[in-house]
Amino acid sequence: MKLTTKLILTAAIGLAAAAGGAGYTHAMVQDTSAELRATGQVGEQSNGYLGIVGSASADIRARVNAVNIRRRAAYTELAGKRGVQIEEVAATMACELLATSVLPGQYYKLADGQWRQRQGNAAVARPAYCV
């Protein structure tokens, strides 16, 4: 095979591999918070982030971290836009999530650090500042 042909082939294979790799990464399904909460190992926290209930595999922890990173980015952006602290945005989101997203049997944690499990349709306790 001619040298130039070899080089072109190598470049083409490299490009296809990179494109395929990048494509695979984009096609990877990102966890939703609902899916993680449904595992029973992950719960909503009053600080606006997902937390691990008890101990969980490194895989679950990584997936929770990935979601929390996206949350923090969103909180940071909104906080900058409104001139408030990131924690204030996060706490407000937690108020919303605690009110609507913790399904029966799922876990949540308030400022006291204690994991609670929602019993049936019982109301989810929320911090006093929630509206």
Place this chain on the structure above:
Amino acid sequence: MKDAMVKKVRLDRTRVGKAVPLAGFAFLSMLPGCVQVSAPDKPIEINLNINIRQEVVVRLTEDVRELRQKEPGVF
């Protein structure tokens, strides 16, 4: 003529033949699509050490609801 052609092939294999896979590898490693980034193992959440005032929560609630609709999987 045949000798000239044979000579050319030998030159390719010895000098340039080794450079071809090297060049290919260098090219592949430069491609940005191959970079792996791993998330940190420590949790990213921040402890709530500030006082949350209800007036701020009231003010942010509408924005926060909008944000939830915009990115439903994240929240």
